Amino acid sequence: MSAALAPAPGHDGGRAHLLSVADLGREGIEEVLQLTDSFSEVSDRAIPKVPALRGKTVASLFFEDSTRTRLSFEAAAKRLSADTMTFAASSSSLNKGESLRDTVQTIDAMGVDAMVVRHRSSGVPWQVARWTRASVINAGDGWHEHPTQALLDCYTLRQAARDGRPGWAGRVGETGLEGLRIAIVGDIEHSRVARSDVAAFSMLGAEVTLVGPPTLLPSSLSGWPVSVSHDLDDVLPKVDVVYLLRLQAERIHESLLPSLREYTARYGLTRSRAARLSEGSLVMHPGPMNRGVEIAAEVADLPCSVVTRQVRNGVAVRMAVLFLLLGSGQ
Amino acid sequence: MAERERRLTPHRRGVFVARAQVMTAEDVQRALTRIAHEIVERNRGLDGVVLVGLQTGGVPLAHRLGRVLEEVAGVPVPVGSLDVALYRDDIGLRPVLPEAVTDVSFDLTGRTVVLVDDVLFTGRTVRAALNALSDYGRARAVQLAVMVDRGHRELPIRPDYVGKNLPTRRDELVDVSDAGVSIGDMVPR
Numbered sequence A: 001m002s003a004a005l006a007p008a009p010g011h012d013g014g015r016a017h018l019l020s021v022a023d024l025g026r027e028g029i030e031e032v033l034q035l036t037d038s039f040s041e042v043s044d045r046a047i048p049k050v051p052a053l054r055g056k057t058v059a060s061l062f063f064e065d066s067t068r069t070r071l072s073f074e075a076a077a078k079r080l081s082a083d084t085m086t087f088a089a090s091s092s093s094l095n096k097g098e099s100l101r102d103t104v105q106t107i108d109a110m111g112v113d114a115m116v117v118r119h120r121s122s123g124v125p126w127q128v129a130r131w132t133r134a135s136v137i138n139a140g141d142g143w144h145e146h147p148t149q150a151l152l153d154c155y156t157l158r159q160a161a162r163d164g165r166p167g168w169a170g171r172v173g174e175t176g177l178e179g180l181r182i183a184i185v186g187d188i189e190h191s192r193v194a195r196s197d198v199a200a201f202s203m204l205g206a207e208v209t210l211v212g213p214p215t216l217l218p219s220s221l222s223g224w225p226v227s228v229s230h231d232l233d234d235v236l237p238k239v240d241v242v243y244l245l246r247l248q249a250e251r252i253h254e255s256l257l258p259s260l261r262e263y264t265a266r267y268g269l270t271r272s273r274a275a276r277l278s279e280g281s282l283v284m285h286p287g288p289m290n291r292g293v294e295i296a297a298e299v300a301d302l303p304c305s306v307v308t309r310q311v312r313n314g315v316a317v318r319m320a321v322l323f324l325l326l327g328s329g330q
Numbered sequence B: 001m002a003e004r005e006r007r008l009t010p011h012r013r014g015v016f017v018a019r020a021q022v023m024t025a026e027d028v029q030r031a032l033t034r035i036a037h038e039i040v041e042r043n044r045g046l047d048g049v050v051l052v053g054l055q056t057g058g059v060p061l062a063h064r065l066g067r068v069l070e071e072v073a074g075v076p077v078p079v080g081s082l083d084v085a086l087y088r089d090d091i092g093l094r095p096v097l098p099e100a101v102t103d104v105s106f107d108l109t110g111r112t113v114v115l116v117d118d119v120l121f122t123g124r125t126v127r128a129a130l131n132a133l134s135d136y137g138r139a140r141a142v143q144l145a146v147m148v149d150r151g152h153r154e155l156p157i158r159p160d161y162v163g164k165n166l167p168t169r170r171d172e173l174v175d176v177s178d179a180g181v182s183i184g185d186m187v188p189r
Helices: A021-043 A068-079 A100-109 A124-131 A147-163 A192-203 A232-238 A260-267 A307-326 B002-008 B025-042 B058-073 B124-134
Strands: A057-062 A083-088 A114-119 A135-141 A181-185 A207-211 A226-229 A241-244 A282-284 B015-024 B049-054 B079-082 B112-120 B141-149 B161-165 B173-177 B180-187
Touching (some): A021 A068, A021 A307, A068 A083, A068 A114, A083 A100, A100 A124, A124 A135, A181 A232, B015 B025, B015 B161, B015 B173, B025 B058, B079 B124, B112 B173, B124 B141
Parallel strands (some): A181 A207, A181 A241, A207 A226, B049 B079, B049 B112, B112 B141
Antiparallel strands (some): B015 B180
16 A cells, blocks of 8 residues: 555545645655656656556546646546546536535446545535545645645655756755745635645745735644745745745735735735846746736746646646555555 | 566565575676577667666666677667556556656657566566557567566567576566576565
8 A cells, every 4th residue: 555645544445535735744745746757757758648547437526616727637537548527516416406415425326436626615525535435636625725736836846956956956855845945925814725835845844934914824823834924025035936826806805905906016926026036946826827916927937937837747746646546556 | 577566565565585596697697698699680680679678677687788789789779668557457456656767768669679577477567568668659579588487477478588487386486686586485574
């Protein structure tokens, strides 16, 4: 059995799930990252498909909108020769009043091996895991967790460290992210990406600084292995990675921010701010980007921006996760 | 690869204890030299010949064979490595994880591929390798070189070049390393 994805405690049948970064632990994250190299090679081939998961079925249950995560899981499953089924809440019997539980059990009865679940409420993937015999992968639950995003972010950083960035050599660890200074900027409070990334980055030894206006930071950060700043200009020259979060327009309506322009002026990565980054720095974003709000349009296309590489790595990381859950003989 | 993986399957987890050495390091080197000459003879030179070692045991052997071939024929031979974990027919039945990244950086279309592995046993690894190879192009021919053929085939596969034919029991293990070839058993810890 792989160390990475042990069955979650309290679940019968010994099926493995991927529900949170904490389930994996450092050893598990490193196993996924190492395995991802093999699947990255598959994606680079003329025929990017292997028969590893032939006969397995992966169902995507997206109760919330998504472009990249849903397509990324679908591409990953297809490159492993698994069959895919997609459930979109907007066109489903949920509109006729079917409950979440009945929906899950209906899909379970059709015979699926994995369910990829996204839901606007925290904790739903855990609940789904109780109702199905399939392996459950959390593809984002509320403000809580988005573990595959954290894995692909870690893989992207490891890849950059391995390829060699100016000023990183000799400072960043061999297997983890030791010595790396990462600023996560923006709406931390409402971000599952931030929660999963903080957990994964710090587990691998990186120093994480959260940057944002006080209204968008969680009211209590006790237990978070991070430092906090409200001044992006002060933090920028001291970090290797600037991780920008998407600013959702509804935060304005909730009176958490005076205006988008005000946010951009203080926390947006504008061209002049980008010029102050140290030489080997990377700019990351989980997408979808609001160009002109948290990131200036031209900054997103600079060579130091690895946004498209994150998307590309996302497919390989999700192949590794699917293979560990369904194919490694557990 | 096959032998290494077999050691990782649950009922065999334990320590390999050698019972007898069947080939010394010099024997292995002599066998490689003979196989190199056989490859040159059979293919009338090395035109279009590439070596592909199977992860993990076949890879160092493929590189050694590549060096011998270069000495024998005077031309360098491309050497790649192939991990067949994603092509195996026992996925889901036992722990099978890719051990190392596949590295086939040349197009195989029109080439003669010599697959290299340490031990030929059931033939299932080679079956998986043949499927994997076809994803990298249509080779003109595929040949198989192994250091040890221990019998017990489960598929209609035969080697073209053999270092040593070694009759074994099914439950024995064959270990190929730089120090030579040993036969032994898995002893539970």
